[in-house]
Amino acid sequence: MKMRNILLVLTLVAASVLTGCAKKQDASERVLNIVSPAEIKGFDPAMADDLYSGREIAKIYESLLAYHWLKVPYELIPNLAEAMPEISKDGITYTFKIKKGVVFQDDAAFSNGKGREIEAADFVYSLKRLADAKTTANGWWVLDGKLVGLNEWRDKYAKLPTTNYDEEVAGLKAIDKYTLQFKLAKPFPQFLYTLAMGFTSVVSKEVVAKYGQEFINHPVGTGPYILPKFDQGKRIVYTKNPTFREKFYPSDASPEYKDLLTDAGKRLPLVDKLIVNVIVESQPGWLKFNKGEIDYYSIPKDNFATAVKDNKLSAELSGKGIDLMISPMLDLTYTGFNYENKLFHNIKLRRAMSLAFDEKKSNQLFYNNTSFYAQGAIPPGIAGQNKDFKNPYKGFDLVAAKKMLSEAGYPEGKGLPEIIYDIPDSTTSRQMGEYFQKQMEQIGIKIKVSASPWPEFQAKLKKRDVQMFGAAWGADYPDAENFLQLFYGPNSSPGSNSTNYNEPAFNKQFEVATKMQDSPVRTGLYEKMNKTLAEDVVVIFNMHRQAYTVRHGWLRNYHNSDLNNDIYQYLNVDTAKKEELLKKF
Amino acid sequence: MNMYSYIIRRLLYVIPVLLGVCFIIFIIFNVVAPDPAYVLLGRHATIEQINQLHRELGTDLPFWNQYLNTVKTAFTFDFGSSWSSKQQISEMIKAGAGPSLTLTVPLFIITFIVSISIALLVSFYRGGFIDKFVLLLSIAMMSISSLAYILFGQWFFAYKLGWFEIAGYEAGFPNFIPYTVLPVLLYLAFSWGPDTRFYRSMILDEVYQDYVRTARAKGVGELSIMFKHVLKNAMVPILTYGIIQIPMLFLGLLLAESFFGIPGLGNITIKALNTSDFPVIKAMTILSALAFIVFGVITDVLYTIVDPRMKLK
Numbered sequence: 001m002k003m004r005n006i007l008l009v010l011t012l013v014a015a016s017v018l019t020g021c022a023k024k025q026d027a028s029e030r031v032l033n034i035v036s037p038a039e040i041k042g043f044d045p046a047m048a049d050d051l052y053s054g055r056e057i058a059k060i061y062e063s064l065l066a067y068h069w070l071k072v073p074y075e076l077i078p079n080l081a082e083a084m085p086e087i088s089k090d091g092i093t094y095t096f097k098i099k100k101g102v103v104f105q106d107d108a109a110f111s112n113g114k115g116r117e118i119e120a121a122d123f124v125y126s127l128k129r130l131a132d133a134k135t136t137a138n139g140w141w142v143l144d145g146k147l148v149g150l151n152e153w154r155d156k157y158a159k160l161p162t163t164n165y166d167e168e169v170a171g172l173k174a175i176d177k178y179t180l181q182f183k184l185a186k187p188f189p190q191f192l193y194t195l196a197m198g199f200t201s202v203v204s205k206e207v208v209a210k211y212g213q214e215f216i217n218h219p220v221g222t223g224p225y226i227l228p229k230f231d232q233g234k235r236i237v238y239t240k241n242p243t244f245r246e247k248f249y250p251s252d253a254s255p256e257y258k259d260l261l262t263d264a265g266k267r268l269p270l271v272d273k274l275i276v277n278v279i280v281e282s283q284p285g286w287l288k289f290n291k292g293e294i295d296y297y298s299i300p301k302d303n304f305a306t307a308v309k310d311n312k313l314s315a316e317l318s319g320k321g322i323d324l325m326i327s328p329m330l331d332l333t334y335t336g337f338n339y340e341n342k343l344f345h346n347i348k349l350r351r352a353m354s355l356a357f358d359e360k361k362s363n364q365l366f367y368n369n370t371s372f373y374a375q376g377a378i379p380p381g382i383a384g385q386n387k388d389f390k391n392p393y394k395g396f397d398l399v400a401a402k403k404m405l406s407e408a409g410y411p412e413g414k415g416l417p418e419i420i421y422d423i424p425d426s427t428t429s430r431q432m433g434e435y436f437q438k439q440m441e442q443i444g445i446k447i448k449v450s451a452s453p454w455p456e457f458q459a460k461l462k463k464r465d466v467q468m469f470g471a472a473w474g475a476d477y478p479d480a481e482n483f484l485q486l487f488y489g490p491n492s493s494p495g496s497n498s499t500n501y502n503e504p505a506f507n508k509q510f511e512v513a514t515k516m517q518d519s520p521v522r523t524g525l526y527e528k529m530n531k532t533l534a535e536d537v538v539v540i541f542n543m544h545r546q547a548y549t550v551r552h553g554w555l556r557n558y559h560n561s562d563l564n565n566d567i568y569q570y571l572n573v574d575t576a577k578k579e580e581l582l583k584k585f
Numbered sequence: 586m587n588m589y590s591y592i593i594r595r596l597l598y599v600i601p602v603l604l605g606v607c608f609i610i611f612i613i614f615n616v617v618a619p620d621p622a623y624v625l626l627g628r629h630a631t632i633e634q635i636n637q638l639h640r641e642l643g644t645d646l647p648f649w650n651q652y653l654n655t656v657k658t659a660f661t662f663d664f665g666s667s668w669s670s671k672q673q674i675s676e677m678i679k680a681g682a683g684p685s686l687t688l689t690v691p692l693f694i695i696t697f698i699v700s701i702s703i704a705l706l707v708s709f710y711r712g713g714f715i716d717k718f719v720l721l722l723s724i725a726m727m728s729i730s731s732l733a734y735i736l737f738g739q740w741f742f743a744y745k746l747g748w749f750e751i752a753g754y755e756a757g758f759p760n761f762i763p764y765t766v767l768p769v770l771l772y773l774a775f776s777w778g779p780d781t782r783f784y785r786s787m788i789l790d791e792v793y794q795d796y797v798r799t800a801r802a803k804g805v806g807e808l809s810i811m812f813k814h815v816l817k818n819a820m821v822p823i824l825t826y827g828i829i830q831i832p833m834l835f836l837g838l839l840l841a842e843s844f845f846g847i848p849g850l851g852n853i854t855i856k857a858l859n860t861s862d863f864p865v866i867k868a869m870t871i872l873s874a875l876a877f878i879v880f881g882v883i884t885d886v887l888y889t890i891v892d893p894r895m896k897l898k
Contacts, residue, residue, distance in 0.1 A: 158633075216671045235753060235848075283739060287740060288752060290744065454859055462620075495629065
């Protein structure tokens with residue numbers, strides 16, 4: 001009898017645990033459920049050099065400028081700035097008026113715990129902090145060599161125990177409480193883009209002082225959402241910032257986004273709570289989306305074939321009210337040569353390798369046939385990319401490749417040493433490496449694939465300790481300069497030019513172009529430089545990828561964007577529709 | 586020898602072991618592992634920035650100096666802060682230990698009870714149908730990779746049947762239960778096999794001993810023989826096998842934490858390895874080494890309790 005009672009109790013406990021295991025969703029809450037497919041490094045704007053940390057930071061911090069949510073091509077608009085700046089005729093002096101009445105989020109760092117109003121001096125402090133060598137900011141490159149006197153200020157205090165933030169820097173001044181002035185060391189029209197990046201967000205010196213090194217986990221900005229403390233967990237819950245200024249959903253849109261104007265004129269942010277689930281593996285993310293627990297998701301490579309056919313969603317997904325969004329990404333994937341190795345100074349060898357690479361099959365195998373074939377460095381959608389230009393050394397042509405290899409001095413690969421191809425250690429990268437190896441084998445070139453963990457792969461590139469390597473580049477801002485700088489000699493490793501390509505003529509053109517304001521002349525120069533890189537086969541240009549994202553029918557205003565990190569304030573959840581659609585799950 | 590002096594002597598072994606551990610991780614980090622500056626500074630790093638970061642992290646100090654710092658860390662437990670997240674490592678470990686333990690402790694206890702129970706059952710019916718069936722089943726289940734269990738279990742039980750949460754974690758009892766039940770059950774599915782087989786062979790070693798035959802001859806019941814005599818005598822290897830797994834509980838379950846989005850210590854370790862976050866790697870290695878030593882001592886002491894014939898020397 002006793003045993004029977006124990007068993008009964010155990011059964012009841014087990015049943016109650018199991019029945020309570022799967023939670024029911026509450027569709028009435030205006031909550032956004034999203035996924036970050038990568039770990040979040042932290043909330044220091046100066047350190048947010050990866051896309052995913054950048055997206056988290058933009059929920060809390062803001063910069064002077066931002067990208068319009070509903071305009072293509074990307075258009076800069078004032079954010080914490082009152083208006084776009086006054087720019088002197090020589091393109092050197094930028095004067096901003098900042099918005100009045102914008103306050104930092106409440107935090108114990110401020111007197112009485114109430115966030116104070118931001119001033120021009122806060123921007124001066126924030127940018128000096130970005131420049132301070134002691135911050136070891138990975139975002140320093142946006143200011144490096146750009147403002148008069150800033151590099152000198154940085155160098156002066158780099159080896160001293162403390163940095164004097166009160167020392168004036170000629171290129172970075174608060175003229176009065178609401179006026180901020182930048183003086184550039186030389187014209188650099190892309191400077192405005194850098195003021196829309198997370199790195200240049202305004203931070204409060206009180207908060208930095210209070211939390212010290214732990215500032216990275218105590219975000220206090222001016223943005224639409226608050227997060228009292230970041231605990232490096234897998235679930236980040238943001239709530240609406242009660243002191244967020246009056247900011248409204250845009251009322252104008254490019255024709256492509258006219259259907260996203262339902263919430264025009266409404267006060268931002270539109271949802272009360274944001275829940276970010278850090279899910280690195282694709283299966284749980286995809287299953288959660290299919291269950292309606294995530295509002296939008298990028299279709300994983302392995303689920304693509306079942307989810308999409310002929311650029312249309314499967315009947316099962318569309319039956320649940322799910323939409324598919326396809327949009328080109330501002331990126332480039334490529335196979336690089338290290339020019340420190342004299343072997344790759346042989347242009348015919350590079351051309352032969354490029355011609356032997358079957359990009360169509362690569363697109364099928366690794367990108368589900370969704371990517372565009374890169375003809376040069378500049379992706380579609382950016383001025384300088386000539387749609388009609390066809391790279392003469394691309395497109396699979398084994399006969400031409402063999403002939404070219406023979407002309408290079410290595411008929412059928414004879415006399416050519418084995419080439420080491422470095423890749424980061426992941427399943428897809430390994431598959432890509434092996435594919436490249438097989439492609440080159442066809443013309444007699446022996447490739448050895450060397451996979452290393454990500455930190456080691458990075459170290460090899462930075463130390464120039466590679467022969468060939470697989471790489472990708474995503475835009476920091478929508479200007480061709482950001483792609484062309486990958487091949488600018490002075491940016492060689494450990495800078496962003498991992499190929500160490502250093503061609504004086506190209507460098508000179510680059511220096512001229514970067515000083516020019518946006519104009520047809522500059523676009524022409526970009527096109528010419530892009531063509532030079534293509535004909536020189538500076539790398540084997542692979543793909544410009546496209547984003548395939550699915551969203552639920554209840555999610556309003558969403559579209560893919562590479563640069564609008566502040567998207568979450570614009571997103572809305574139609575709770576009635578959610579309740580109705582969830583019945584189909 | 587007095588038990589206390591034995592414990593103190595064993596714990597003093599910590600000193601040479603920790604010095605050795607410090608030396609090994611120091612060599613691995615400084616000779617084999619890549620420079621963390623390249624990862625921490627990102628894609629636009631300059632030589633000047635890399636040098637500055639080396640100064641900040643202390644990786645520009647002479648090797649002996651860095652080694653002494655590592656040793657100091659090991660003996661003071663002041664692990665400092667993470668290079669990438671800047672959090673105090675002690676705080677990170679505290680935060681990660683909870684989620685890891687909510688996963689590993691129930692798994693450990695359930696696997697222990699289930700495996701021993703099955704082992705006793707099959708030993709009781711040794712050579713019979715049940716024994717053979719369980720043997721076959723355990724071999725079949727342990728032959729499938731843990732990843733396959735996770736992928737299938739998550740898809741079938743959480744997504745298709747909707748019995749469990751797919752992924753995620755909420756701290757505090759009972760909030761974590763919906764998130765940990767499925768990973769625990771899936772891990773149980775592939776870990777009971779090897780454990781049962783081990784326990785079975787330990788029990789069978791005892792079953793054929795003379796004292797069992799004597800007991801049976803004296804008319805002691807089979808159940809009493811199994812529980813009162815056999816199990817007690819088989820406890821020494823069972824304890825060794827069981828307790829030595831306890832330090833592993835603190836390391837978390839790497840795969841389960843990753844697939845089920847559980848912010849445990851396994852997750853912290855993987856993140857640290859991916860970013861060359863030496864202070865975190867150092868802390869986790871030192872703590873694991875310590876845990877192994879401490880639980881080794883506990884096992885020895887328990888031997889004397891379960892088997893009074895044993896003496897500590």
